[in-house]
Amino acid sequence: xxxxxxxxxxxxxxxxxxxxxxxxxxxxxxxxxxxxxxxxxxxxxxxxxxxxxxxxxxxxxxxxxxxxxxxxxxxxxxxxxxxxxxxxxxxxxxxxxxxxxxxxxxxxxxxxxxxxxxxxxxxxxxxxxxxxxxxxxxxxxxxxxxxxxxxxxxxxxxxxxxxxxxxxxxxxxxxxxxxxxxxxxxxxxxxxxxxxxxxxxxxxxxxxxxxxxxxxxxxxxxxxxxxxxxxxxxxxxxxxxxxxxxxxxxxxxxxxxxxxxxxxxxxxxxxxxxxxxxxxxxxxxxxxxxxxxxxxxxxxxxxxxxxxxxxxxxxxxxxxxxxxxxxxxxxxxxxxxxxxxxxxxxxxxxxxxxxxxxxxxxxxxxxxxxxxxxxxxxxxxxxxxxxxxxxxxxxxxxxxxxxxxxxxxxxxxxxxxxxxxxxxxxxxxxxxxxxxxxxxxxxxxxxxxxxxxxxxxxxxxxxxxxxxxxxxxxxxxxxxxxxxxxxxxxxxxxxxxxxxxxxxxxxxxxxxxxxxxxxxxxxxxxxxxxxxxxxxxxxxxxxxxxxxxxxxxxxxxxxxxxxxxxxxxxxxxxxxxxxxxxxxxxxxxxxxxxxxxxxxxxxxxxxxxxxxxxxxxxxxxxxxxxxxxxxxxxxxxxxxxxxxxxxxxxxxxxxxxxxxxxxxxxxxxxxxxxxxxxxx
Ligand code: NDP
Numbered sequence: 001x002x003x004x005x006x007x008x009x010x011x012x013x014x015x016x017x018x019x020x021x022x023x024x025x026x027x028x029x030x031x032x033x034x035x036x037x038x039x040x041x042x043x044x045x046x047x048x049x050x051x052x053x054x055x056x057x058x059x060x061x062x063x064x065x066x067x068x069x070x071x072x073x074x075x076x077x078x079x080x081x082x083x084x085x086x087x088x089x090x091x092x093x094x095x096x097x098x099x100x101x102x103x104x105x106x107x108x109x110x111x112x113x114x115x116x117x118x119x120x121x122x123x124x125x126x127x128x129x130x131x132x133x134x135x136x137x138x139x140x141x142x143x144x145x146x147x148x149x150x151x152x153x154x155x156x157x158x159x160x161x162x163x164x165x166x167x168x169x170x171x172x173x174x175x176x177x178x179x180x181x182x183x184x185x186x187x188x189x190x191x192x193x194x195x196x197x198x199x200x201x202x203x204x205x206x207x208x209x210x211x212x213x214x215x216x217x218x219x220x221x222x223x224x225x226x227x228x229x230x231x232x233x234x235x236x237x238x239x240x241x242x243x244x245x246x247x248x249x250x251x252x253x254x255x256x257x258x259x260x261x262x263x264x265x266x267x268x269x270x271x272x273x274x275x276x277x278x279x280x281x282x283x284x285x286x287x288x289x290x291x292x293x294x295x296x297x298x299x300x301x302x303x304x305x306x307x308x309x310x311x312x313x314x315x316x317x318x319x320x321x322x323x324x325x326x327x328x329x330x331x332x333x334x335x336x337x338x339x340x341x342x343x344x345x346x347x348x349x350x351x352x353x354x355x356x357x358x359x360x361x362x363x364x365x366x367x368x369x370x371x372x373x374x375x376x377x378x379x380x381x382x383x384x385x386x387x388x389x390x391x392x393x394x395x396x397x398x399x400x401x402x403x404x405x406x407x408x409x410x411x412x413x414x415x416x417x418x419x420x421x422x423x424x425x426x427x428x429x430x431x432x433x434x435x436x437x438x439x440x441x442x443x444x445x446x447x448x449x450x451x452x453x454x455x456x457x458x459x460x461x462x463x464x465x466x467x468x469x470x471x472x473x474x475x476x477x478x479x480x481x482x483x484x485x486x487x488x489x490x491x492x493x494x495x496x497x498x499x500x501x502x503x504x505x506x507x508x509x510x511x512x513x514x515x516x517x518x519x520x521x522x523x524x525x526x527x528x529x530x531x532x533x534x535x536x537x538x539x540x541x542x543x544x545x546x547x548x549x550x551x552x553x554x555x556x557x558x559x560x561x562x563x564x565x566x567x568x569x570x571x572x573x574x575x576x577x578x579x580x581x582x583x584x585x586x587x588x589x590x591x592x593x594x595x596x597x598x599x600x601x602x603x604x605x606x607x608x609x610x611x612x613x614x615x616x617x618x619x620x621x622x623x624x625x626x627x628x629x630x631x632x633x634x635x636x637x638x639x640x641x642x643x644x645x646x647x648x649x650x651x652x653x654x655x656x657x658x659x660x661x662x663x664x665x666x667x668x669x670x671x672x673x674x675x676x677x678x679x680x
Contacts, residue, residue: 002031004190006038007197007209009046013038014211021187024089024335025325026372031187033212040217043178043208044225047149051176051205056145058203059120061640063172064113066201071106073199074192078103081160081191088159088185089335089377091326094289097469102160102192108472109168109494116491119639121145121174123498124514131504135520138510143498145174148224150497151217153239155230156182156337157292157401159189165472165488166228171206173497175226178217180210182231184338218242221250226497228253228485230294236483253496254483255476257399259423261299262467263416265433265442270309273458278432279313281456282405285468286381287321287333291403292341295428295468299395301416304409311359311385311407318360318381323403325370335368336377336402348400349382355394356386356406379403389419396422413438417445425480428452430467451478451486517541517635517656530634531601535651535676543633546598548662550627551586559590581621588618591628591668595659599632606677608650616670620661627662635671649678 004021005012014034023030055063074081078099085095117123123143131137150170154162163179170177181189193209196202210217221227221244229236233256239245240252262282268274285297302310323333336342349358361382368378381403386394389408396419410416420429429450433439439455446453452474454467470476475489487493503513507520517523523543530542560566568575569585576584592613601607622628635656643649653676659668 003034004031004187004211005034006211007193007207008038008043009208010050010204018212019183021184022338023087024337024377025087025327027339027375028372030084030087031190033183033186038210038212038215040215040220043210043217044149044220047176047178047205047208048147049205051149051203052145052147052174054203054205055171055174055176056121056147058174060113060117060123060172060174061119061638063174064110064117065641067106067113067168067171068110070196070199070201071103071110073201074103074106074195077195080195081188084188084191086326086334088188088337089290089326091331091334094326094334097289098158098161102164105161105165105472106168109172112472112490113172113494114640117172117494118515119637120515122513122515124516125500126516128507128510128518136506137504138507138518138520139502139504140510140514140518141500141502142514143495143500146224146226146497146499148175148222148226150175150177150226150228151221152177152179153214153227153229153231154179154181154189155294156184156341157289157294159185160192162230163189163192165470167207169493170226170497172494175497176205176207178208178210180214180217183212184340186211219244221245221248223248223250226251226253228487230255233257233481233483251496253477253485253487255294255427255485255487256481256483257401258294258425258427258478258482259298259396259399260295260426260428260467261301261420261423262297262430263301263420263432263442264303264306264310265416265431265435265438266303266413267433267435267438268306270306270313272434274432274434274456275309276313277456277458277461279310279317281430281432281467282314283317283321283381284466286318286403286405287323288468290323290333290336290379291381292337292401293468295470297405297430297467298399299419299423300405300407301410301419302407304411307385307407307409311383314383315360318383321381322369323366323378323380324368324373325376328370331370333381333403336379339377341401342377342379345379345400345402345404348398348402349384349404351398352384352395352400352404352406355388355391356384359383359385359407383407390415392422396424413442417442420446421449423449423481425478425482425484426450427476427478427482428454428467430454430456432456434458449479451475451482511541515540515636517633519656519658523633529601530632530655531607532603532605534606535637535639535653535678537679538634538637538653538676540634540637543631544599546630546632548627548629549594549598551590551594551622551624553624555590555594556584556586556624559587559593563587563589565589581623583623585621585623588668591618591622591659592616592670594628595630595657595668598630599657607653608644608675608677610672610674612673614654614671614673616668618668620665620667622661622667628659628667631658631660632656644675644677648680650675651678652676
C-alpha cells in the first residue's frame with residue numbers, strides 16, 4: 001500500500017497510511033496520505049536557515065540556469081508523470097497542460113530570468129531620478145530577495161503546473177518554497193517532487209512538500225514571508241484573514257474561482273467563420289480537463305436573436321464528445337478529479353437550475369464509456385440557458401467547477417457589458433467579433449473587471465493559444481471575485497517575491513548599491529581603452545572621455561548622400577530657418593555615428609559585437625560649427641555564463657554614452673549593448 005510522503009527539512013516523512021486517495025478514473029485507491037504530523041516550526045526554520053542561505057549563495061543568473069536544467073530533466077522523465085496523471089481523470093491532452101505546461105513554464109522563466117535579471121542579487125528598477133538641482137542627490141528603486149519563505153497552497157486541478165508556475169518565479173527571486181498541493185491529487189505532485197529531488201539540481205532547502213493539512217504553518221510565518229493561494233473564494237477569504245497573516249502584513253496572493261464569460265458580439269452571424277470558431281472555443285473550454293480550469297467559460301453571452309442557432313451549433317459539437325475512462329480509445333473528455341468534486345458539481349447544477357433550464361446533458365442519457373467508470377467521477381457536459389440573465393444570482397454567482405456552461409441572451413452591447421460585469425471580477429473573457437470598432441468599444445470597459453481579455457476572430461484563431469490558457473509571459477489573475485491576485489506576467493511574477501525599496505543618495509552611492517553606473521557618479525579612468533579590457537577585468541564606472549570633433553557642412557552633406565536622408569532640416573536653409581531650430585542641423589544618426597567614431601577602439605580586442613542600443617534620445621540639436629565629444633562608461637555587466645559559437649566564454653556589457661557639445665550640453669544619450677570576451 002503506497003503512502004505518500006512529505007518532504008520536510010531535507011527528509012521524506014510518513015509511513016503510516018491515513019486518508020485513501022481514490023483514482024478519479026475507477027475509484028481504486030492510488031495512494032494514502034500519511035498519519036505522521038509535520039513539525040512546521042522545523043520546516044520554516046530549515047527554509048530560512050538553510051534554504052535562504054543556499055539560494056542567496058547563487059545569483060539571479062545562476063538560478064535561471066538551474067531552472068533551465070531542471071526543465072530539461074523533468075522533460076526527460078515526463079512519461080512517468082503522465083502514467084500517474086491519468087488517475088486525476090485527465091486525458092493525454094489534459095495532462096499535457098499540467099505536465100508539459102509545467103516544465104514549459106520553467107523554460108520560460110529560465111529565459112526571462114537570463115534576459116531580464118542582472119548578475120548578483122540586487123535588481124535595479126530605474127530610471128534614476130535626479131532629486132537635487134546640481135545632481136548631487138538621486139533616487140531610484142532596487143528589488144532584493146525577501147530572505148523569507150514562500151508558502152504555496154495549490155488547487156487540485158493542476159498538481160504539477162500549479163506547483164511549478166509559482167515555484168519558478170519564487171526560486172528565481174531567491175525564496176525557498178513550502179508547497180502544499182490539494183490533497184485529492186497530491187500523489188501527482190509528490191511524484192513530481194521526487195523527480196525534482198532526483199535531479200540533484202536544487203540547492204538544499206529550496207523546496208519542501210506538505211502532504212495533507214497545513215497545521216500551524218500560517219501561525220509560524222513572519223513579516224518576510226509570502227503566501228500564495230489557488231482554490232475557492234471561501235478558503236481564500238479564510239486564509240487571508242488569518243490573524244497572523246494580517247498582524248504581520250504578510251503578502252497574500254489569491255487566485256480564486258471565477259465566473260468567466262465568453263461574449264459573441266452582435267456583428268457575428270451564423271454564416272460567419274467566427275460563429276463556428278466561437279462555438280468550438282466554448283466546447284473546448286467545457287471539456288478540456290472536464291471543465292476544471294479556473295479560466296473555463298462559465299457564462300456565454302449571446303445576442304438574443306442568435307441564441308437558438310448557437311444552441312444548435314454547440315449541440316452538434318457536444319454530440320461528438322465521447323467521455324469516460326481516458327485510457328479508452330476515442331475518449332475526448334475524462335473524469336472530474338474526485339467523487340467529492342462530482343458531488344459539488346452535481347449540487348451546483350441543481351442550484352443553477354433554479355434560474356436556468358438544461359438544454360444539453362440531462363435528457364440525452366449520456367453515459368461514460370470504458371472500464372471501471374461506475375466507480376469514477378464522471379459527468380456529461382451540461383449546457384444551460386438562463387433566459388433572464390439581468391437578474392442577479394444563478395450563473396453570476398454559482399461556479400460549477402466542471403463541464404458546465406450557461407448561455408445568456410442579451411440585447412445590445414451595453415447589456416452584454418453589464419452581464420459580463422455581474423461576474424464581479426473575472427480571470428478572463430473572450431470577445432468574438434469581426435469589427436475592430438466593437439473591440440475598441442468593449443475591451444476597455446471589460447478590462448476594468450478582468451485580468452485577461454482574449455479577442456477571437458478568424459485571423460487570431462489560426463494561432464490563438466485559447467481562452468483558457470494562462471501564459472507565462474502574460475498576467476494570470478483577476479480582480480474582485482477572482483481573488484485580486486496576480487501570477488505569471490513574465491518578470492512581474494519574480495518581482496512579487498522581491499522587496500522593492502527606494503534608495504536615495506549621491507550618484508556615487510546609488511551606483512555602488514545598484515552596481516550600475518549613474519550619471520554624475522565617480523568614474524574610473526586609466527590609460528587602457530575600456531574596449532581593450534576583458535569582461536573579467538572591466539569595472540562598472542570605467543570610463544573614456546574622447547577627443548573633440550567640429551561638425552561641418554561637409555559632414556551633413558556626406559552623411560545625407562551616404563544614407564539617402566535628404567530631410568529639409570539638414571538640406572533646406574530656408575525651410576530650416578522657419579523651424580524651432582532656426583537653422584540647418586546635423587542628422588541625429590550622424591551624431592550617433594560620429595560618436596562611435598570618437599569612442600571606438602579600432603583594433604582587435606575583447607569587445608566582440610555591438611548588438612543594439614537602448615534609451616536613445618537626441619536632446620540638443622547639433623548645428624554646423626558645433627563641437628561634440630562623447631563619454632563612454634561601463635554601465636552594467638551581466639554574466640549569463642554564455643559562450644560564443646566557437647566556445648569562447650563571454651558576458652554582456654552595457655555602456656552609457658553621453659554626447660555633449662562645446663557648452664557641455666547633452667546632445668545625445670543612450671546605452672549600447674555589447675558582448676565582451678572573458679579571459680580564456
Ligand atoms: P479549496 O479552496 O478547498 O482548496 C484549495 C487549497 O487550499 C487546497 O490545497 C486545500 O487543501 C487548501 N485548503 C483548504 N482549506 C484550508 C485551510 N483551512 N488551511 C490551509 N489550506 C487549506 O478548493 P478545492 O481545491 O477543494 O476546490 C473547491 C473549489 O475551488 C472548486 O470547486 C472551484 O470552485 C474552486 N477552484 C478554483 C481554482 C482556481 O484555479 N481558481 C482551482 C481549483 C478549484 P486540501 O485539499 O488538503 O483541503
